[in-house]
Structure formats: structure tokens, C-alpha cells
Amino acid sequence: xxxxxxxxxxxxxxxxxxxxxxxxxxxxxxxxxxxxxxxxxxxxxxxxxxxxxxxxxxxxxxxxxxxxxxxxxxxxxxxxxxxxxxxxxxxxxxxxxxxxxxxxxxxxxxxxxxxxxxxxxxxx
Numbered sequence: 001x002x003x004x005x006x007x008x009x010x011x012x013x014x015x016x017x018x019x020x021x022x023x024x025x026x027x028x029x030x031x032x033x034x035x036x037x038x039x040x041x042x043x044x045x046x047x048x049x050x051x052x053x054x055x056x057x058x059x060x061x062x063x064x065x066x067x068x069x070x071x072x073x074x075x076x077x078x079x080x081x082x083x084x085x086x087x088x089x090x091x092x093x094x095x096x097x098x099x100x101x102x103x104x105x106x107x108x109x110x111x112x113x114x115x116x117x118x119x120x121x122x123x124x
Contacts, residue, residue, distance in 0.1 A: 003088075005065045006032030008054045008078060010041045013069045013092060017119075019045060028065075032057050054078050058085040067119070068092065076101040079116075083108045088115040 005028050007018045014033065022030045023045065032049045033041040034057050042050060051057040058066065058081050065088040068078045076096045082089045089109065095118045096102045109116035 002027060002029035003064050004029050004031040004062050005067065006030075006034070006048075006051075006057050006060065006063045007067045007069055008034050008057070009070050010035045010038075011069075014041075018067050018069055022067075032060055032063055054081065058082050058087065063087055065090065065115075069119070072097060076105065079105050080108065083112060083114055083116070086112065086114070090117050090119050092119045 005022050007014050007022070007030070010019070010033050019030055019033070019041070022028045030045055030048050032051055033045065034051045034054055035041055036052055039050065041048060049060070054070070057063065066082045068075055068082065068089065068091045070078060072094050075091050079089055079091050079096070083105065096105065106116060
């Protein structure tokens with residue numbers, strides 16, 4: 001059974017790095033996308049539910065994994081919300097803006113028995 005996955009933004013990283021690879025991998029199902037104002041994802045990914053906020057998507061009981069690919073200053077807040085909603089979490093780099101925030105998210109994921117990873121798409 002495929003992992004029902006949502007992405008928090010359908011900007012450049014959502015369009016180029018996340019949605020196409022989630023869609024192509026048989027172990028994952030692109031089930032939800034957040035677009036605050038537009039409907040750009042609907043034509044390419046009609047099976048994915050369109051949400052207008054990360055809060056709304058995090059409340060989706062069917063989702064198992066959420067990718068936080070929003071601006072860095074939102075990573076901690078949104079990552080914590082995802083974990084508290086009982087979802088596995090992938091966060092784009094940079095992970096958080098402080099070490100304390102990173103440690104807090106790691107501890108929360110461990111406490112809840114959830115997977116937490118930082119997305120790194122290139123190495124130099």
C-alpha cells in the first residue's frame with residue numbers, strides 16, 4: 001500500500017523536486033497539495049486534494065507523510081504541527097533556524113514514534 005503523502009507548497013520545489021518524484025515512486029501516493037491562492041496543481045495532479053493551508057492539510061486523517069517545503073522561517077512551526085497531527089515528516093533544508101528548534105522536532109518525532117528526515121536534493 002502506497003504512503004499517502006502531502007506537500008505544503010506548490011512553488012518551485014513542489015513542482016520540480018517533490019510532486020514529480022512522489023508521483024513517480026510506486027511506494028508513494030501524492031494525495032494532497034497546499035496552494036494558498038492558485039489551482040496550478042489540479043491539472044497535473046487531479047487525484048491530489050487541494051488545500052488552502054498547511055493546518056487544513058495536517059488535519060487530513062488519511063495522510064501519513066507531509067513534506068514541509070515552505071520558507072525556512074516556517075519549518076519549525078509547520079513541522080511541529082505535522083508531528084503533533086501524527087504524521088511522518090520530511091522538511092527541506094535548512095531544517096530549522098536554530099539548534100534548539102531542531103532538537104525539539106527530533107525529540108517530538110522520537111516520542112511519537114514518527115519518521116523525521118531533512119530533504120537534501122544535491123550535494124557538492
